[in-house]
Amino acid sequence: MKETFVISWNPFKKKFLFKRIFGMEANKDLLLAFLNVLFRGRKQIEDLHYNKNEHVGVADRYLSM
Incomplete structure (x- = not known):
């Protein structure tokens, strides 16, 4: 029995x-390949940039208070 x-x-x-x-x-090359497969040729991503923070701009909001 299986x-x-x-x-x-x-x-x-x-x-x-x-x-x-x-x-x-x-x-980075894995992510580029994965995203290009998801778009199925409708769009072509050639390069991307990694940010050091997941949420961009959150620190600026608290520093300006």
């Missing part, structure tokens, strides 16, 4: 793994 295994991923693990794989400058 056993079946069901893997359940919670949203936090998915987000962590996505950031771990695609969120590093060293894996």
Whole structure:
């Protein structure tokens, strides 16, 4: 009899793994390839820039108060 295994991923693990794989400058080529496959030729991403912060502009809002 064949056993079946069901893997359940919670949203936090998915987000962590996505950031771990695609969120590093060293894996930039993987992210570019992944995004270009998602666009299926409608758009072509040639380069991208990694920010040091996930939320752009949040620090500026608190510093101006």
